[in-house]
Amino acid sequence: MWGRIFLNPKLLNRIHCVWTRRYLFTMQLKTKEFESLFTDGLNGLAEIFEKHRFELRIAGGAVRDLLSGQRPEDVDFATTATPEEMKRMFQSAGIRMISNKGEKHGTITARLHNENFEVTTLRVDVQTDGRHAEVEFTRDWQKDSERRDLTINSMFLGLDGTLYDYFQGYEDLKKRKVRFVGSAALRIQEDYLRILRYFRFYGRVASEPGQHDPDTLEAIRENGRGLAGISGERIWVELKKMLVGNHAAHLLELIHELGLAEYIGLPAEGNVEEMKQVYQRSEGSSPKPMTVLSALFRGSDDVEKLDLRLKISREEKTLGLFLVKQRRDLVKSLDEHDEIKPFTDFLIDSRETDAHSKVLELLKYQGEGKLLAELRRWSIPRFPVSGHDLRRLGITSGKEIGTALQELRDEWKKSRYQLSKEELLSTISRLLVIS
Template sequence: MWSRLLSPRVIGRASVCWRSLFTMKLKTSEFQSLFSDGLKGLAEVFEKHQHELRIAGGAVRDLLSGKRPEDVDFATTATPEEMKHMFQKAGIRMINNKGEAHGTITARLHNENFEVTTLRVDVETDGRHAEVEFTTDWQKDAERRDLTINSMFLGLDGTLYDYFKGYEDLQNREVRFVGSAEQRIQEDYLRILRYFRFYGRVALEPDGHEAETLAAIKENGRGLAAISGERIWMELKKMVVGNHAGHLLELMYSLELAQYIGLPPDGDVEEMKRVWQKAKGRSPKPMTVLAALFRRPEEVEKMDIRLKVSREEKTLALFLVKHRRELRKSDDEPDSLKPFTDFIFDSRDLDSQSKVCELLKYQGEDKLLAELSRWSVPRFPVSGHDLRRLGITSGKEIGAAIQQLRDIWKKSRYQMDKDELLSYIKS
């Protein structure tokens, strides 16, 4: 397939022997589908002012993988001031320009937003943030990026510009840092987690890591302690639901990273691996997999303090830790949903059915999960008004009667109608 669509050729060599500019033409339908009226208009503005404009980063990786990217970022040789002048002259609206200090201008054309960033080099980094200066050298911008598969550019004529063998690594399903792994990591320690996330997306085998890369990760793992919890959680939750997640989490423990990213230092790795194996084909929520690591509710609280997860994510973790052993299918009726539907019916939590579905994924109960996904909480047919008509007027007595009838209704598997239930009161 690729031989018909792409024409590769090497057109030069960079100063370091293993770096070379590799180009080829991309003519896929996914690439052509990007050319909306907005993008065509944007391209005309840059061409008129003789500034280069290329697609950058993850969108290039997705297009080379045969996917249409959800988000497309652009890079250019034009400075932010030059872009502002160009857009103002063309009558193009600019919005959300908080990223201007880092070289990003957002233009709005034909009801589409286009983020365009000036080529940059890192002048100084502290492991979290970088001071940058602008450049017109595409290779220098590629050199500051994290992974080879994220360091490529794609011209709007379909020409791929690859300085660090990113295309080759993508074809071979390999994940490597650009240049020195240690240097890239020390520029931004979050790149450790980005490495694991993209490994899960790209690699075919779970254990195809380079020894030098793992050594650099272990040596620099403590740098993650200075990264904000929000940034860590954003990467971690994407990794946990990707390929090889069980292996990658186990590897992160062996590299002694858990203590820096909010996971329990003595997490139950074996339980996590079992849960991930059971749940991986059922689209589990990230916290469903991670909850297997927690032995006690206190560990969930510590994780929340570090990562600042959402209230929904925290309550799911606490629910799973509390109920994963006690709320299970009945030995007497293994195919029955009754323990789970009774729990949902009695719960005051409006989200209880969703939580129980995650519990069934955790437990690997395929059949029960499918049934529960189709089940809806039935409406209890008896009201206080019905009991008053029978002469029960005390609020306390009405409450007790309602609870008695709810218990009877549950035992009937929610099949009894109002008259059948009220017959118990009449008798």
């Protein structure tokens, strides 16, 4: 559906693979996506590290994307140089460093040729509490690889195109398999958010739902309580990414089956069947994360509890409340020639600035693809009569003006917003004559 990773078949013809010591799998990658990374900035960065004889490699998700034939949006780098060594190198070369916020975790951000490059020293986790880790720097690439979450995220790519793969991540990627590095339980206990990262990457990589390793699911079930200690903001970031990926309905159902829902702000007795139907109905229309998620909610209280736990944005909260309230009440007209009228009338009467986008999400929720396309093309017309027009006719009471405007608005809606100002005012004139 969304965001699926495919391994480019043509890529396989441009790869040379070998096994080396320590169970390290290497190969040579030469693709246009890889070569496109070499801007003046990256070439300048590489020269600095080469001059000072420190290794510099592409790390993590960017390697996964390149192996899938995609140009990564973000590229992270890993190095054998410590933060202090990097700072000395950059200072001697006159390179500007952007921020020192990540320095204690080994990350230095350098700016070359109007590009920012995040470079992180190889690390090992000395102590973890399920949320944060105390790290120690190392020059051992395999030890850094061991501390990463999933095999497909644990690979490095040298700037000459050499892939360094210690845990068969490339093989897992080819098989579209999502697997923790080493022991699933240990990786999860180091950072419980990795449970949701597993689900998110399953949606990106796996070709079919339900192809999980039973031991992995058991490790998730046994350690799910640890999610209660993870901040709501971090959970929401992962959950949103999962909801716009493939197999989102399957993964949300699995979250409930494994007893995780209550720890991440979802209703323990959520309406899973409704959610699965909404996911299927909205397929292809790119619903917002909250549109799919709100199908789980049985009432506005569930939206409030989600907000309390995850600190969602005001826009996301109001969309959830809107969908829960209107999903049954605001439906298409029985008149097959004017099915969209209830939605356009709602927009005409609404005073909310984002009402149009909310109604579009409602139509995705309801699976009304035809009406969705029609409403996207529709522009809200301007009601042609104002209170000033009525005062010129002799209506001076504020209450009477309000009543008259509402009556005229109703007549205008009945005409499909076609009556002109003159036609509407003539209606008021007749009423005044009768009076």
